[in-house]
Amino acid sequence: MKELMDKNTSCTFDFFDPEFQQDTHPTYARLLEQCPFSKGKGEHDFYAVSRYKDIVSICKATDMWSSKFGPGLRYYSPDEPRALVNVDPPEHDVEVQIVRRAFSGAYIKSLEDGIRDYSRELLADLPDSGEIDIHRAYSIPIPLYVICKLLGIDYADAKAHGFDDWVINNAISTVYDPADEEKAAIAADAQSEMIAYFTPKLKEWSDRIAAGDAAPDENLITRLVTAEHEGVKLSTNKILGFCGFLLVAGSATTTTAITNLVYRLFRHPEQRAKLVAEPALIAQAVEEGLRYDAPVHGLFRTNNRPTKLGSYDLEENTKVALLWASGNLDPEFIDEPELFDISRELKSTRRNLTFGYGIHTCLGASLARMEIAIAIAELLAKMPNYELVGEPKPSTPDVMSGFESLMIKW
Ligand code: HEM
Incomplete structure (x- = not known):
């Protein structure tokens, strides 16, 4: 790939700036306008890429831009459990082959009714009017329920082991900020608890398969413990890497x-009213939400050889953030990027970078x-006119972009 040499002024960018976390769009607008490439601020030694086309070209150039040191700012050490998101081809090709089958369209579809029932169950417990932290009561349990299903774990058992807390504290993902020692310690504890929880589960499923009591494709864990490439099984460390990452x-x-x-729907009542009146817009609303408020600001790559990024000279293995959330707001990607419009056509919004690229x-x-x-359709069916209570608290500055809690009343 040719070096990225676009014009650049000297710009800085800080994931960990609370002001940025409070309202990310003004920063992205500035970066998109003036700074295709910027430098991490303070003790955070990294660079960032803001424009859609540059992010895409870096994702395509896998011989140059590696994931081997992990997708966060912290450099992964070689002896840590790792999978998919922190490995490069050809190892990555093999891992994707193993895991992709667990995400087949038919399998995903088979989860639909269960997810709807579970969402309804959570809402059914609520009175006809009231006040609640919807983040904790609803947004956290739904994906945890699903991931437990995928892995073949009992959700009630998982909860008893503190899974919800791991998510509430964002414990494992905060490993991404190496400068925050307190959070790094919480994350390290969560990582050990996760390993301690999963290790016996791997053995349990292996034993059940050996006894003919479970099928190799029963869930993701059974697929992982039975997966072979060229006659070699995945190591326990590798499987733990998969589980923790997933x-x-x-x-x-x-x-x-x-x-x-x-x-976002609360902030744009006319869009919410449109969705309530026309529930068939849900897929477009979800996509516009993902484009407008990407849950992950950006993730990192490192360069395999020294290179240039705009006017910056990068030494080998420098951390470079690909700002998915910024690429989604690039006027070269989408017209009127600051407009939140749930009736945008899927063929334009679906190319957003929220799920990465390449x-x-x-x-x-x-x-x-x-x-x-x-989750959104069921919530709107139960409480189409919910209101926010007070100002929500943004999550602590990190690569994640969201809230620690969201109080609503209905
Ligand atoms: C809105 C929700 C989600 C967002 C925003 C999201 C975002 C991302 C992003 C940005 C990447 C690319 C990482 C990189 O380029 O370094 C990624 C990779 C991945 N995600 Fe998601 N994700 C979401 C939900 C999920 C779910 C529900 C699962 C599985 C249960 C999942 C499994 C994966 C896997 C396995 C990869 C690794 C792919 C690879 O490295 O080949 N994600 N995700």
Whole structure:
């Protein structure tokens, strides 16, 4: 790939700036207008890419731009459990083959009724009017229920082991900010708890398969413990890497997306009214929500060789953030990017970068879209006129873009 040499002024960008987290769009507008490439601020030594076309070309150039040090700002060490999102081809090709089957259209569709029933169950417990933190009561449990189903784990058992807390604290994903020692410690604890929880589950499912009590394609864990490539099985460390990653990748992100759309529809009452009047717009509303408020600001790559990014000279293995959320607001990608309009055609919004781009594109995208669509449709059916109570608290500054809680009344 040729070096990216677009014009650039000297710009800085800070994921961890609370002002940015409060309202990301003005920062993205500035970056898109003036700074295709910017430099991380303060102790955070990274660069960031803001425009749609540059993000896409970096994602395509996998020989140059690697995921081997992980998708966050922190550099993964070689002995940590890793899977998919922190491996490069050809290892990545094999892993995708193994996991992709678990995300087949037919399988995802088979989860639909269960997700709808579960969403209704959560709402049925609520009185006819009241006040609630919808983030905790609704957006968190739905994706956790789904990921447990996918992995073949009992949700009640998972809850008893603190799964919900891992998500509420965003515990594992906060590993991404290496400068925050307190959070890194919480994340490390969550990682150990996760390993301690999953290790016996792997053995349990292997034993059940050996005893003829479970099928190899019963769930994601059985697929992983039986998967072979060229006669070699996946190591336990690798399988734990998959489980830990899926838990975070599949839950915190979708949770954030649901809450973000609840918030956004409140802020745009005419759009909400349109959706209530015309429920068939739900897929378009979900896509517009994902484009407008991407749950993940951006994720990182490192360069395999020294290169240039605009006017910046990058040493080998420099962390570079691909700002999906910014690419989604690029006027070269979409007309009137600041307009939140749930009737935009899917063929234009679907190309958003919220699920990444290229070989690492999210494998759970269809599942996530379905979960968000069901969650929002059911919520609007129960309380079409919900209102926000007070100002919601943004989640702590991080690569995730959402809220810690969202109080609503109906
Ligand atoms: C709204 C919800 C979601 C968002 C915003 C999201 C976002 C992303 C992004 C941006 C990537 C690309 C990572 C990179 O390029 O480094 C990714 C990868 C991935 N996501 Fe998601 N995701 C969501 C939901 C899910 C769900 C529900 C699952 C599974 C249950 C899932 C599984 C994965 C997997 C397995 C990958 C790795 C693909 C690879 O590296 O080949 N995601 N996701």
